[in-house]
Amino acid sequence: MDDRPRGVVVTGAAGDLGRTLCRSFLGDGFAVYAADVAPIDAVPGLVPVRVDVTDRGQVLGLADLASRDTRLEAWVNAAGIFVACAVDDADEASWHRILSVNLTGTYHGCAAALATLARAGGGRIVNVGSISGQLGGTGVHPAYGASKAGVHALTKTYALEGARHGVLCNAVAPGLLEGSMSREFGDRRRDRLAQANPMRRLGRMDEIAGVVRFLAGPSNTYVNGAIVPVNGGAYMPS
Numbered sequence: 001m002d003d004r005p006r007g008v009v010v011t012g013a014a015g016d017l018g019r020t021l022c023r024s025f026l027g028d029g030f031a032v033y034a035a036d037v038a039p040i041d042a043v044p045g046l047v048p049v050r051v052d053v054t055d056r057g058q059v060l061g062l063a064d065l066a067s068r069d070t071r072l073e074a075w076v077n078a079a080g081i082f083v084a085c086a087v088d089d090a091d092e093a094s095w096h097r098i099l100s101v102n103l104t105g106t107y108h109g110c111a112a113a114l115a116t117l118a119r120a121g122g123g124r125i126v127n128v129g130s131i132s133g134q135l136g137g138t139g140v141h142p143a144y145g146a147s148k149a150g151v152h153a154l155t156k157t158y159a160l161e162g163a164r165h166g167v168l169c170n171a172v173a174p175g176l177l178e179g180s181m182s183r184e185f186g187d188r189r190r191d192r193l194a195q196a197n198p199m200r201r202l203g204r205m206d207e208i209a210g211v212v213r214f215l216a217g218p219s220n221t222y223v224n225g226a227i228v229p230v231n232g233g234a235y236m237p238s
């Protein structure tokens with residue numbers, strides 16, 4: 001009988017979505033390994049880990065740490081960066097930086113999670129994609145949508161591979177959310193985008209977290225390789 005606590009890794013844990021996810025997992029008694037480049041305060045049950053997801057060694061170290069003291073059940077790749085800019089002003093340095101954090105960082109997370117969860121007999125990986133990876137978008141660096149489309153494709157590959165090891169891998173594709181990332185658009189554009197949504201508002205972090213919790217939990221036994229739109233109906237792929 002393994003009496004270690006249930007464990008979860010959340011990357012991007014200092015961000016708006018990451019903090020919401022950490023609170024949600026903590027509320028259910030998980031030991032939460034909260035990884036970010038930004039500082040995070042320790043609270044009971046939460047282990048802050050300074051990790052740059054672009055560095056594979058650091059991500060592998062995170063997996064070792066989390067699986068040493070817990071029964072690791074799930075890994076959520078939520079670290080990401082967003083650069084608001086006109087598409088015709090998009091610079092190459094930002095292209096590399098965005099792909100490196102959003103896509104390469106998620107790849108390192110998927111690889112570390114699959115190896116670790118497979119050794120433990122199974123688990124769940126949840127990636128955070130975006131409606132931008134499905135539709136593209138203006139006013140944001142083109143690398144953002146490209147990186148998120150890559151996250152969606154990575155999700156399907158890790159779903160196929162993971163299925164052989166009891167590891168289900170899915171992604172959420174949120175629309176624009178309330179929080180610091182969407183504030184980069186400025187108030188006027190943000191309000192216009194909110195009004196253009198069929199629900200006439202932006203999404204909330206808890207609305208994304210609820211879907212992540214389902215995909216990351218034991219109730220999810222057969223959803224695998226899905227890119228789940230959580231966007232108020234702004235895009236409804238069939």
Ligand SMILES: NC(=O)c1ccc[n+]([C@@H]2O[C@H](COP(=O)([O-])OP(=O)(O)OC[C@H]3O[C@@H](n4cnc5c(N)ncnc54)[C@H](O)[C@@H]3O)[C@@H](O)[C@H]2O)c1
Binds near residue numbers: 011014082174176
């Ligand atoms: N906010 C939105 O409107 C929205 C919409 C669709 C998808 N998303 C995605 O949701 C995820 C969470 O976004 P958020 O709204 O919480 O944004 P956020 O900016 O509040 O959080 C992102 C976190 O990622 C961390 N991070 C950045 N680079 C990192 C690195 N190299 N290593 C580790 N951590 C790093 C940041 O420090 C930050 O804490 C991101 O992947 C984002 O692309 C957000």
